[in-house]
Amino acid sequence: MNSPNAETANYIITYYSNLLTDNERQALQHCRSTIKLEDDIDGKRTKMYYKTGWLSADPNILGLLENGYEQFAANCAARILNENPNGVYLNNCPVCGRLARTPYAKQCKWCGHNWR
Numbered sequence: 001m002n003s004p005n006a007e008t009a010n011y012i013i014t015y016y017s018n019l020l021t022d023n024e025r026q027a028l029q030h031c032r033s034t035i036k037l038e039d040d041i042d043g044k045r046t047k048m049y050y051k052t053g054w055l056s057a058d059p060n061i062l063g064l065l066e067n068g069y070e071q072f073a074a075n076c077a078a079r080i081l082n083e084n085p086n087g088v089y090l091n092n093c094p095v096c097g098r099l100a101r102t103p104y105a106k107q108c109k110w111c112g113h114n115w116r
C-alpha cells in the first residue's frame with residue numbers, strides 16, 4: 001500500500017487522533033512541544049515539559065520519531081488506514097478530487113467548489 005502524502009497524513013492524525021495508539025499520541029505531543037520550545041533559551045520550560053510528560057525521554061516514543069515528523073505522520077496514517085479502512089472519511093472534492101481542509105468541509109480550499 002502506498003504511503004499517504006503529507007497532506008493526507010496530517011489530516012488523518014488531526015481529525016482521527018482517537019485512532020492513534022498511546023505511544024503515537026505521546027510522540028505527537030513530543031513533536032508539538034518541541035516546536036513550542038524553540039525559544040526556550042534557559043531550558044526552564046523544557047525541564048517542566050519533561051516533568052509533565054509533554055516531552056518524552058522514552059526510547060519507544062523517540063524511536064517512532066527517528067526518521068522525522070513527516071515519516072512518523074505518514075506511518076501513523078498508513079497504519080490507521082490499514083486497520084480502519086471504513087473508519088476514516090477522506091473528504092475529497094467532487095470536482096478536483098483533492099482533500100478538503102476537514103472531514104466536515106463543504107468548500108474546497110484548492111478550487112473553491114461548494115457542495116452539500
Ligand SMILES: [Zn+2]
Binds near residue numbers: 094096
Ligand atoms: Zn476542488
